[in-house]
Amino acid sequence: MMARKKATTGKPTEGKASTIAVTLRGSKEWKAWLESLAKHTRLDVAKVIDRAVIDFAKKEGFEPEAPER
Numbered sequence: 001m002m003a004r005k006k007a008t009t010g011k012p013t014e015g016k017a018s019t020i021a022v023t024l025r026g027s028k029e030w031k032a033w034l035e036s037l038a039k040h041t042r043l044d045v046a047k048v049i050d051r052a053v054i055d056f057a058k059k060e061g062f063e064p065e066a067p068e069r
Helices: 028-041 045-059
Strands: none
Touching: 028 045
8 A cells, every 4th residue: 555645735836935034023013013004005014024124234234235035
């Protein structure tokens, strides 16, 4: 008897594979504030955080340019 093939889940990994880079904990109020900011800017939360980190790096004089997420 042959073993069953395991079911695959998630997105296919063709091309550029991505990984979870950061997980943040915050209060319910902070999460609501962040989601409200994202809605205001018409961006998703990940893009808001991405822009914030890039702006912070530039203000700190960090030289390497951020690669694409």
